Amino acid sequence: xxxxxxxxxxxxxxxxxxxxxxxxxxxxxxxxxxxxxxxxxxxxxxxxxxxxxxxxxxxxxxxxxxxxxxxxxxxxxxx
Numbered sequence: 442x443x444x445x446x447x448x449x450x451x452x453x454x455x456x457x458x459x460x461x462x463x464x465x466x467x468x469x470x471x472x473x474x475x476x477x478x479x480x481x482x483x484x485x486x487x488x489x490x491x492x493x494x495x496x497x498x499x500x501x502x503x504x505x506x507x508x509x510x511x512x513x514x515x516x517x518x519x520x
Contacts, residue, residue: 455478
């Protein structure tokens with residue numbers, strides 16, 4: 442709940458497209474998706490861990506960096 446520990450605001454750009462084909466008694470759907478098209482460097486969350494170790498306060502923290510541009514392709518088949 443500490444404002445100094447908040448993750449900065451961010452936005453990304455994504456794109457998805459799909460096309461359906463009817464081949465005999467099958468329906469094929471080809472899908473393509475792309476995320477973070479502008480290749481933004483950002484992190485979606487972070488963590489802080491505090492403890493007492495050997496009688497002394499200890500703190501460690503870290504970030505969860507997100508992927509650069511990512512692409513996914515899929516084929517869906519319906520009979």
